Amino acid sequence: MRVVRTGEDAPLLRRVQDYDPVALAHIYDCYAGRIYSYIYFHLSDAGLAEELTGTVFVKMLEAIRADKAWTRSFSGWLYRIAHNLVVDHVRRDRQRERYGLDERLAAEGADPAGIVARRLEHERLRRALAQLTQEQAQVIVAKFAEGLSNAEIAQRMGKTEGAIKSLQFRAVASLRRILEAEE
Amino acid sequence: MWRPEEAEDALDQCLARLQRGEPAEACLVAYPHLAAELAPLLAVARRLLLAAACPHDPAPALARIRARFLQRIGED
Numbered sequence: 001m002r003v004v005r006t007g008e009d010a011p012l013l014r015r016v017q018d019y020d021p022v023a024l025a026h027i028y029d030c031y032a033g034r035i036y037s038y039i040y041f042h043l044s045d046a047g048l049a050e051e052l053t054g055t056v057f058v059k060m061l062e063a064i065r066a067d068k069a070w071t072r073s074f075s076g077w078l079y080r081i082a083h084n085l086v087v088d089h090v091r092r093d094r095q096r097e098r099y100g101l102d103e104r105l106a107a108e109g110a111d112p113a114g115i116v117a118r119r120l121e122h123e124r125l126r127r128a129l130a131q132l133t134q135e136q137a138q139v140i141v142a143k144f145a146e147g148l149s150n151a152e153i154a155q156r157m158g159k160t161e162g163a164i165k166s167l168q169f170r171a172v173a174s175l176r177r178i179l180e181a182e183e
Numbered sequence: 184m185w186r187p188e189e190a191e192d193a194l195d196q197c198l199a200r201l202q203r204g205e206p207a208e209a210c211l212v213a214y215p216h217l218a219a220e221l222a223p224l225l226a227v228a229r230r231l232l233l234a235a236a237c238p239h240d241p242a243p244a245l246a247r248i249r250a251r252f253l254q255r256i257g258e259d
Contacts, residue, residue, distance in 0.1 A: 012191075018257070021193075021253070021256050021257070021259070023255075024256055025189075025249075027253075027254060028249055028252055029249075032245050032248060032249065033241065033245060036241050036244065036245060036248075037235065037237070038236075040237055040241070041234060041235045044234070046237065046239055046241075046244065049237075049241070049244070050244040050247065050248060053245075053248050054248045054251055054252070056238075057248070057252050058252070058255060061211075061252075061255060061256065061259065067257065082193075118234075118238075121230070121233075121234060122234055125230065125231065125234050140231065143198070144228075144231040144235045145231060145235045147202075147221040150195065162188075165192060165195045166188075166191050166196075168191070168194065168195065168198075169187075169190060169191040169194050169195075169224075172194065172224045172227055172228060173224060175231075176223050176224055176227045177225050178224075179227065181229075
């Protein structure tokens with residue numbers, strides 16, 4: 001998987017906006033795995049990660065059709081769709097107070113207790129991440145959920161690799177303090 | 184006393200090794216003077232890595248989504 005750069009890949013992105021099936025499939029192959037990981041990292045639910053990853057790409061098609069697609073960073077725009085879907089889901093989930101052994105959970109595997117424990121850990125980490133600065137949270141998610149290199153994160157955030165290392169250190173140290181205070 | 188840049192570089196190196204599956208203790212051997220500072224940070228990093236690791240292979244799911252995606256393009 002490679003990162004599509006808005007400047008360097010302008011011809012590809014133009015073809016995507018023209019609804020070229022080959023370019024759209026290429027974009028899917030570049031981003032789907034990372035979008036899936038991003039969603040899984042936040043929700044810890046394989047079924048939901050599949051459903052919402054599909055929704056991200058359908059929303060991309062709908063936005064292109066409606067001429068409401070990205071104006072600057074394609075990658076930032078696509079992740080914003082994923083982020084909004086995750087936030088909407090978490091909000092609905094809170095209303096339903098589901099962390100019980102619902103049907104989806106039971107269908108996921110033979111170890112429902114393990115699944116519940118994993119989801120609770122995800123919830124603790126998600127709450128802690130929400131207390132970081134936006135840039136710190138961005139670095140953590142890019143590094144741990146998407147598996148991006150420092151160079152890729154630096155390119156995405158418009159910073160040097162040194163600045164990313166520094167941000168990463170402060171982010172992990174802040175997470176430590178937040179988690180220790182809560183546990 | 185250590186410099187902030189030194190600790191930032193050391194954490195970055197340790198994270199790369201953790202991501203390759205090495206235990207935190209092995210990563211810290213290279214930085215004995217920073218071990219007390221880095222150990223709790225690596226514990227947090229390990230929790231993040233565990234949370235990010237899918238317990239299953241996502242490839243079949245990605246293939247299913249791709250098929251539906253291409254079908255949708257064909258229908259438009």
